Amino acid sequence: MRRYLGAIAPLFGTVPLLLALGGCGGTGTEETAKTPAASPEAKPETPAAKGSGKAELVTPSRNVDPKKLIDVVEQEVEGGEASAGPSPDSVLWLLPNTSLIQDEPYQLTPPLGLPSTLAGVVPASNPLTKGKVELGKQLYFDPRVSLDGTVSCATCHNPEKGWTDSLKTSAGINGQFGGRNAPTVINTAFGRTMFWDGRAPSLEGQAQGPIQNPIEMGKQSYKEIITRLRTIPAYQEQFKKVFGTEVTLDGFAKAVASFERVASLSGNSKYDKYTRGGDLKALSDSEKRGMVLFGISLSSDDEFKPGVTKAKAMCTSCHAGFNFTDENFHNLGIGWDEKKNEFADLGRWAISPIGAKNSAELGAFKTPTVRDSSKTGPYMHDGSLATLEDVVEHYDKGGTPNPSLDKDMKKLNLTPSEKADLVAFMKALDGEPIKVALPTLPPGADGKSPDPKEALEMPTAKAAFNAFHPGFVH
Template identity: 75%
Template structure:
């Protein structure tokens, strides 16, 4: 297992699986979110429980479902047994291997490598060719909630923000970094959520029912590559996602006030999907590293870690607020 097992650069920095498979084939109940553009994020994980990339990096390595039940002390001892890591830590941090240094190193890598930009939308938006976006993508852009460039004479003939995407997917990274209940995971028969989301991590005494079933708004940059979608991977296609919003989500007691029926036509839904795909950035190939030899003198093969382990027949169940 490695970070890249679930956050593969060739798969939009995710694993393209509905629910991620962890150590020994165990599974949780959440999909691995992309780490693309997390450099700009305010909180990490679907429930926002980590305040930084450094904080996030310390979670999976000691999670019994994700990378195995082990203490931070065990992890540091194992890394200190790798001469190459000891040398690099001494050079960069002036110390032996530490948990703090490890977290900083991983977070720094994500900030400089896991980036998305110069998509068709960006090329159009920053003054490039007006033809950078197709007519369908331009209509989808307006439906999404963004205006065309002032010098673009194209007439989209659709209602601005009819799809109401920018209520949550706003800003240059297309996320407001907030948490919303859109009805995913609601079981009407049981009158309950499969996963309580943000509500779980709220401090006792300040829990808010509006946070029940609420999850962080993900960026929609690279969205074409990061399916299946939603925190539980329950939607396989962008068409399913758009239809979910079009119908007004799944009604439940904590449904976000901005989730309502959109009444998009089939053509308009197709245009929104077309615009979402126009947010795919320039492909950046990430070369696999040459890992330093361990205490046994052997170097692990990073290629092997890109393939998730086989699913265990009787996999662990999700522990709320723990995985992803």
């Protein structure tokens, strides 16, 4: 999921190893440029043409115009949030008829290592309820929110793939590729902003961007999307019971955010069992050394002598707290072209308000969580680093030099064994598996229900298949 216009805050602190492991985004945050103004990246691989060679799948251009980095449909969205435009207010929101609501609170106990309650992060405007979470789950997996009925939220944020898609940059409608890596949804309940550039102020805000992004789910207005969902009788009935209204964008965003908030919580990792559960044997010797290098002290009851310098890798400077992120934005040099003296993606700078542009924000992206990072590769906002080992190497060399590189980025001089220990510790942050059963989607007016599993197939593969089977209907 992807985008938003956020308030500018102080952006730079000490930069550690591992600033940009994964993140929040989807197929990307750029529209294909009419006049490319930034260096092109390598095109992602697509299924190769086989057999007779009658057709060939062509990967859309990923040249990016920095002036068009924010996903917007003209007069429909401002920075990712719905605003006055062609869609009437009755599509965006409706006053509720509370007599119609039939719902009850959703009870949740977060896993070990996370706060004991979500009370501090659930907005007052969107309390958790059973019906809302269930409705959000259906909408999250329903491909009918996309223009051609092939792409769902889960296409790019599949729970079985660490709530990502395992691609360098994600494929959207018609096999189009965006320019950013799909960030994980894991523990976004605790995020202060969403998307790699932090333009969304909440999960509710984030949910409004991808569904009308031309590359991700198609160039469609909110009116088109909500009108389509209103033709599904079960959704009409569920919205009345949950929100006391017809289907609206407000309800859609709240339902999807509620599902993501409770379904993607990751905890009870080996690290949590060691630090919170009192199990001193939960971590191996290598993981303990990596933990110290990362910047975290061993338990005072642990007699193990790690023999390494604490915080040598400087990771906790930004990957701090229970969710291992400072929720801030940093320039690591990813995407810098030395020959052209420019970034392929301007990052946080692009969404800063006029009058608040700061060159320190050029090429700066949000610090992602390290939890479950072994499941969320490839890494960085552009998916340019394939493995955790590659990420460690990038930080060990001090990042990529550029005019806006964070002042605290420097060579770490880690030994091969220290690098291995760091990777071992990061893998020890993997939580217990999150199982999400696919929902049964309600039938439309035609009596037919889509199979949510089909939308989990890469759009590139669908495009390749259709190129050689033009008459086939999924």
